[in-house]
Amino acid sequence: MTDKHSHDDSSLNPFPIKKLDDLISPFLVPPGQRISLAKDYDPAYKAHYLKKSEAESELQKGIEALAKYQDMLYAQDTYALLIIFQAMDAAGKDSTIKHVMSGINPQGCQVHSFKVPAGEELDHDYLWRCSRALPERGEIGIFNRSNYEEILVTRVHPEILEQRQIPPNLIDKHIWQRRYEEINNFEKYLTSNGTIILKFFLNVSKEEQRKRFLERIELPEKNWKFSVNDARERTFWPDYMVAYEEMFNHTSTEWAPWYVIPADHKWFTRLVVAGIIYAQLKALNLNYPKVSEAKHQELLQAKEMLESQK
Template sequence: MKDGRARTRDARAERIAEFVAPLRVEPGSKVNLSKDFDPARKAGIKSRKEGEELLRSGVVLLADYQQRLAAEGSHGVLLCLQALDAGGKDGTIRHVMSGVNPQGVHVANFKVPSAEELGHDYLWRYGRRLPRRGEIGIFNRSHYEEVLVVRVHPELLDRQRLPGKTKGKKKFWRRRYREINAWERYLTDNGFRIVKVFLNLSKEEQRIRFLKRIDVPDRNWKFSAADARERTRWDAYQAAFSDMLSATSTPWAPWYVVPADHKWYARICASAVLSHTLIDIDPRFPEIDDKSRHELELEKRQLEDEAPSGAARDPYAESLSLRGLRGHRDHQGHRGDRRRAR
């Protein structure tokens, strides 16, 4: 029979699984982004205040599981964030990971590839930034740029110096999808879980956010003319996103499409998706063997013997004992109250 803590953990895992299920792109499904996913969806959460409370709970949960992940040291987690400009990637990282140990999280931002990177295969620079076991890695934009921006701007393929003619050929993109799926399968088989989140922003909300970057002086630096030029290719990007989601949402690395018109809701979703993955991994604190436990007991006695005159031999153990005694007395008191009430 499971104890109360285990039942609470199972119930929480079930609630999170139910919450993220509508966001998941079913492997093998054909996605039409504009029809299948609503960027303004809030899934019954009535207010931003309620949403922020849920996010705080999610941050606490992530901090707990990150500690276990680091202690176990057998799995790594890679969170891939994709979105159009102003989609909220930076804010999602900042808020969702606010409570975790920064030593166990590494963020990689991928800009225009360097000459050295272009001298290698297109996945080389991403492989160099993968997390280690026990870590959470975040790709702020990822290897999926190679089937998104490169597809919308096929002239970028010229810089990759690929053999043969590739531009405009559907079979070329299908091959890239296969290569990416195979790479992610290889990583997953070796203990590295891939969490893929697409922040789905509406065209109107992007327009509003661009205007805010222009109107607020402190945000002017975030806007560039290139952002506006890319906006003119909105339909091409929507088609590229739809094909990407259809071709690369796999059983071992599914995509989650997160409604991003409400930033606070997008952060809740991203937190829930990452928590769902960590719960599924279920990392545990290592258990020590009898020999190691005996050595700990010897060290404990040595430290207790070093206590100064008048000091507690083990203050932490004594505080636990006192709390346990108080809890027992409170429980007995409640039982007595119930008996008198009868």
Template sequence: MNKLLKKFTADNHFIMADHPTDVRPDITEEEAIEGLKKVRKQIAKIQDVIYAHNKYAVLICFQGMDTAGKDSLIREVFQKFNARGVVVHSFKTPTSKELQHDYLWRHAVALPEKGKFGVFNRTHYENVLVTRVHPEYLLNENIPGIDTVEDIPKDFWKTRYDQINAFEQHVVNNGTIVFKFFLHLSKDEQKNRLLRRLEQEKHNWKFSPGDLKERELWDQYMTCYQEAIQHTSKKHAPWHIIPSDNKAISRYLVAKIILEKLKKYKDIQYPEMPPEIEQHKAVYKRELEDNG
């Protein structure tokens, strides 16, 4: 399994077309469903230790095209977590207040506290994806010297990659373990899922005509994703490319990668009882037993 997982980690030479969106029959749906049941329990146990240890935070980032399965993946993978130790943030179109700050501000203030997991459903990478496909959105940020799309410098996006890398390096240096997952969905499977939203009443509410407009820009998005991943998959915060045509398999792979990486942190342990309490433990126990 570890060899298979290694294939899902991107490097600076990442090419989108080299990564499959479906890995059946290497992993069957049945194997993934049963595997997830075990793995998410193991992650939940580690979460409890991280909460008590209180020296690391964990940031888990999900990016992907519409219908890639981010919402259901978050629900299923973190199902066994203690609610006090995980916070999910879904980043939508920036508010007027958020636009009064730099583009990383709203993500920085949402970072998880020590001892907790933070899940970003869409992330700071929207600022080199959506705004690159729609550069006119950049004008809402009121950046000095950029009053029209034509004013955007040629090296603008490279500079943003560098800023994002520095941001992630900073949080890692200060005790945050960073996971970044790109849910790699095929265009055909997206079509099937959009049709399902139209055909099944319980999914009707998820459909938006805007999804079809963004779908027309599929190739542009793939180009932007590829370049962003090439520039920002670093040792301290690598990108994992998760085949997502099958939701059960994508959930299992995400959970498995999280588990395997967290298991490497041997210093994450339950804190020891303070010596002054340890030496009187028998006294406290006797007091409780004697007093009913």
């Protein structure tokens, strides 16, 4: 048997921003309140930072601090952390995951990228494939896109629903409201069983997306990231913004809130995401397991044996 003891925060590397809550609070989508994506969230916002180098320096220290709490999450083996990333193309999901999680022990973290469902996935409900990829206790699971695609892409392109193996009578005007409720209930179930959920929307502007698309075309090493379909989807930008707004207004809950992160400056995006993850882990009051007295005596005996060996 093991019990827990409180850790000493002074032994941990703190996140380098003194007023971390003030930095991250503007990006929360308040549960129960309707928001306007265009009016309430600026994709180019970068707080007080004038220099990219300043934010990058703080991010590096923040990554080190984040790693400490991830180590305790893994050791305690009580909570799981699920991080969901949604965004328009070229918003920086891959690079944010790469940079923010660079200090994390791979043994305690898994990333799942969800593409267009196919094969066996279509023979199950839309939550099935994400359910299979949920993190175990002690681990961090990252979803690069998720079940939320089924209330985003399929809402913008309703013809996709007709291609799904869904009974026709279930494809009605109430389908989106049902799915909001289903997702909320699913996430409530997860949080009630120890899975913490953080949901990030990387909010890139349409103009910044255009610049990044052009860069992908102009740079040979980035050609593989681009397809002509990416350009076609830009014509549906207004429809996607409506779909995202409705998603935020219906699925940002007290137990699994959404954060709309400015994404025009990737260095700022990474800093804010790292700060939110760190703040969430810190709030869990994680502890390293403390061994029982019997186990402690075994360790002392083992120490004596090792010290006497040559």
